[in-house]
Amino acid sequence: MPDSFPPGSAGLVVPEVHRFDSPLELSCGRSLPAFELVVETYGELNAARSNAVLICHALSGHHHAAGFHGSEDARPGWWDHYIGPGKPIDTETFYVVCLNNIGGCHGSTGPRSLNPETGRPWGKHFPPLRVRDWVKSQALLADRLGIEQWAAVVGGSLGGMNAMRWAVEHPERVRHCLVIASAMKLTAQNIAFNEIARRAIRSDPDFRDGDFAEQGVVPRNGLALARMVGHVTYLSDALMGLRFGRELRSGSLQRGFEAPVQFAVESYLHHQGEKFAEDFDANTYILITKMLDYFDFARDYGDDPVRAFSRAQARFLVVAFSSDWRFAPERSREIVRALVAANRDVSHACIESDMGHDAFLLPNSRYEALFRAYMGRVAGTC
Amino acid sequence: MLRVDLAIVQCWVRPGSRVLDLGCGDGTLLEVLRDSRDIEGYGIEIDAEKITQCVGRGINVIEADVDHGLADFPDKSFDTVLMTNSLQVLRRPDRVIAEMLRIGEECVVTFPNFGNIRTRLSLAAGGRMPVTRQLPYQWYDTPNIHFCTVRDFEELCRQQQIRVLDREFVAEQFPDRLIKATWPNLFCATAIYHLAK
Numbered sequence: 208m209p210d211s212f213p214p215g216s217a218g219l220v221v222p223e224v225h226r227f228d229s230p231l232e233l234s235c236g237r238s239l240p241a242f243e244l245v246v247e248t249y250g251e252l253n254a255a256r257s258n259a260v261l262i263c264h265a266l267s268g269h270h271h272a273a274g275f276h277g278s279e280d281a282r283p284g285w286w287d288h289y290i291g292p293g294k295p296i297d298t299e300t301f302y303v304v305c306l307n308n309i310g311g312c313h314g315s316t317g318p319r320s321l322n323p324e325t326g327r328p329w330g331k332h333f334p335p336l337r338v339r340d341w342v343k344s345q346a347l348l349a350d351r352l353g354i355e356q357w358a359a360v361v362g363g364s365l366g367g368m369n370a371m372r373w374a375v376e377h378p379e380r381v382r383h384c385l386v387i388a389s390a391m392k393l394t395a396q397n398i399a400f401n402e403i404a405r406r407a408i409r410s411d412p413d414f415r416d417g418d419f420a421e422q423g424v425v426p427r428n429g430l431a432l433a434r435m436v437g438h439v440t441y442l443s444d445a446l447m448g449l450r451f452g453r454e455l456r457s458g459s460l461q462r463g464f465e466a467p468v469q470f471a472v473e474s475y476l477h478h479q480g481e482k483f484a485e486d487f488d489a490n491t492y493i494l495i496t497k498m499l500d501y502f503d504f505a506r507d508y509g510d511d512p513v514r515a516f517s518r519a520q521a522r523f524l525v526v527a528f529s530s531d532w533r534f535a536p537e538r539s540r541e542i543v544r545a546l547v548a549a550n551r552d553v554s555h556a557c558i559e560s561d562m563g564h565d566a567f568l569l570p571n572s573r574y575e576a577l578f579r580a581y582m583g584r585v586a587g588t589c
Numbered sequence: 590m591l592r593v594d595l596a597i598v599q600c601w602v603r604p605g606s607r608v609l610d611l612g613c614g615d616g617t618l619l620e621v622l623r624d625s626r627d628i629e630g631y632g633i634e635i636d637a638e639k640i641t642q643c644v645g646r647g648i649n650v651i652e653a654d655v656d657h658g659l660a661d662f663p664d665k666s667f668d669t670v671l672m673t674n675s676l677q678v679l680r681r682p683d684r685v686i687a688e689m690l691r692i693g694e695e696c697v698v699t700f701p702n703f704g705n706i707r708t709r710l711s712l713a714a715g716g717r718m719p720v721t722r723q724l725p726y727q728w729y730d731t732p733n734i735h736f737c738t739v740r741d742f743e744e745l746c747r748q749q750q751i752r753v754l755d756r757e758f759v760a761e762q763f764p765d766r767l768i769k770a771t772w773p774n775l776f777c778a779t780a781i782y783h784l785a786k
Contacts, residue, residue, distance in 0.1 A: 475616050524688040552629075554651065577640065577644055
């Protein structure tokens with residue numbers, strides 16, 4: 208069956224569930240009595256256990272970063288452009304670990320899971336999380352997999368925040384930290400977009416104050432609307448112009464026609480929204496957008512990112528994209544400035560792209576060459 | 590690639606110092622300095638391919654425009670700020686040199702000497718903009734927009750009260766190599782200045 212997968216693909220991949228039976232103390236003061244992580248790994252851990260790469264997913268991501276779950280899968284994992292044999296994160300060199308984080312909705316313990324104390328789904332009662340809680344659970348996973356030190360921790364967007372947090376929480380466990388299209392904290396505009404999305408979800412009558420699962424309904428409209436708003440902010444004006452322009456999907460703008468008009472961009476957005484509402488959990492969306500909003504890299508270090516980064520031992524690669532206005536290039540430059548002031552090893556590039564924030568997921572020859580060159584150096588340290 | 594001018598630059602960089610290299614290209618100089626002088630530091634580069642080459646050889650490189658992107662660096666945050674063979678491509682070389690002296694305790698600047706006899710003869714005799722081995726571009730496609738001579742540069746240093754700690758003149762051809770020290774503005778091809786404020 209693997210023969211049917213495209214060249215450069217990680218091929219058929221199988222998620223595994225890791226169960227952790229001791230309580231996980233969370234930064235909110237509460238704890239999860241036990242938790243499960245759904246994990247995919249690609250490639251082999253070498254004898255020295257020095258070639259492990261952790262992939263940190265963003266808001267809507269999960270454990271399925273590369274390859275296919277079956278030959279009938281229409282699409283590979285979410286970062287398949289960059290993970291696979293011969294790709295920048297080369298699965299012939301690295302042991303790649305990607306998980307669905309706690310609070311997620313793709314199998315790891317989150318709002319959809321049963322609360323052992325009540326026997327009912329956690330729903331809106333799932334404890335609020337911070338990025339450091341993800342780091343904590345990922346560190347337990349690393350222990351379980353026998354990984355003392357990551358060759359690299361890699362993440363885009365929220366995943367980049369996750370990667371930076373690793374570098375300062377466990378300095379000795381991270382050799383390289385790749386922070387892509389990310390920020391040390393969200394701007395007011397960014398928080399505003401997240402709140403619009405949350406309000407869209409909460410105002411759906413089927414949200415039922417977060418108890419929709421128990422009542423057997425799904426706030427599809429709210430989720431779809433949240434996704435539509437988000438999606439627009441992840442693209443650029445130029446890209447939407449290029450991809451859709453003012454093309455009509457149906458109807459006509461000529462005089463004398465009454466049939467309803469639908470622009471191509473409208474039907475595209477509706478499709479994205481519906482698809483998202485199919486499998487994403489509304490409580491997870493609220494939970495993780497709040498993680499994003501609350502993240503402030505330097506808060507615990509006297510609001511001084513230089514002091515925070517001074518703890519890190521990793522070498523850094525910081526990548527931004529020219530048309531990304533949700534995590535603008537200036538946010539990356541702030542990270543670089545702090546790293547330089549902290550005298551850390553860092554390289555930085557701002558990739559020319561029309562693709563907006565989503566550029567970090569999409570093919571781009573310069574990005575790929577840079578990513579490949581950097582991971583080549585990482586491979587040299589394995 | 591290590592030409593005689595880069596060897597001189599190397600001598601002026603103290604071992605173990607913190608270095609910023611403006612227009613670092615593919616990172617060769619920083620790599621040599623890292624290996625021979627045990628320096629730490631960063632290159633600044635604007636060209637996408639060269640940035641990738643730096644990353645490929647493990648050199649810290651930061652994408653920025655030297656003409657505009659130096660405000661991020663605090664005063665005296667580096668021991669030495671280098672700029673080899675880039676002065677002539679800048680929009681405002683005077684401002685960049687002032688920035689270098691703000692950021693670094695010391696600076697090293699190298700540039701092609703437009704006062705060289707071959708350049709002068711080429712313009713005087715041919716009546717056309719010089720195209721030489723060192724400056725192989727036509728006037729319309731050259732990245733070099735601000736040529737200067739050794740005397741021009743000395744004048745700039747005088748006006749801006751820049752201290753010249755050391756100067757070296759490099760010539761590749763014969764007999765220039767023998768007489769460049771006597772008449773640097775006529776016979777040196779590349780001038781190398783060690784500066785401080």
